[in-house]
Amino acid sequence: MALIDAPEREAGDAAAPAAPGLGELFVAFAKMSLAGFGGVLVWARRAIVEQHRWMTAEEFNETFALCHFLPGPNIVNLSVVFGSRFRGIPGAIAAFAGLLGPPLLIVTLLAVLYAHYGELDTLRRILAGVSYAAIGLLFAVVFKMLMPLLRKRDPVAIGLLAAVFVAVGILRLPMPWVLAVAVPLSIGATYLLRRRTA
Incomplete structure (x- = not known):
């Protein structure tokens, strides 16, 4: 079963098929x-x-x-x-x-x-x-x-991913508390990055 090698449609590639019924x-x-x-x-x-x-x-x-x-x-x-x-x-x-x-x-x-x-x-x-x-x-x-x-090579996103993994997976901090910190941080980081590129 080739779960890893199957091709994926990237944004901007072939048009998406019709919506499913x-x-x-x-x-x-x-x-x-x-x-x-x-x-x-x-x-x-x-x-x-x-x-x-x-x-x-x-x-x-x-x-x-x-x-x-x-x-x-x-x-x-x-x-x-x-x-x-x-x-x-x-x-x-x-x-x-x-x-x-x-x-x-x-x-x-x-x-x-x-x-x-x-x-x-x-x-x-x-x-x-x-x-x-x-x-x-x-x-x-x-x-x-x-x-x-990982393909985007966005250091902020990868840093947030690593921080959440360490907090939940290694330090065993409660997920709601980690999300309460990580979500505003990720929204703020995205807002600042888009503002710089605009």
Whole structure:
């Protein structure tokens, strides 16, 4: 599976395809959710940016960053924001239903099976293997989301990225406090840079 080598549409390249319809939104998010063992972000980015080219890599990163500030799971927020961007409230509902409907049915069935067979050692080993694969997919998508930022070679953005990583990942500071500092800093830095170039 070539998750890292697939070509991406950069801003200004080929024109974006037509906006997806309601059925297309439902099916696309249903496929993402059914493929997304261990997390849907990998498959959401792959489908939205690389396969359908509904967004550029930068647009996806910006939309996903916005979804971090909304309450609830990030990928659910992404489905609602993405669907409403193209088709308004009906689009948000279609993407949301596609994302959560099929897995809800499958998880309900698996919960019944797990209640009967959850103590089997073979099943535990299978679940451990799946978790390792999910971690690998997560690292792949983080790398791909990082590339547009690194290509710009913007020292302020890279500095903010490093500072937030150190604060949350190494120092284990609470995420809300880190975001309360990082968001105004990033907005201020962007404003000052644009003012200088204008």
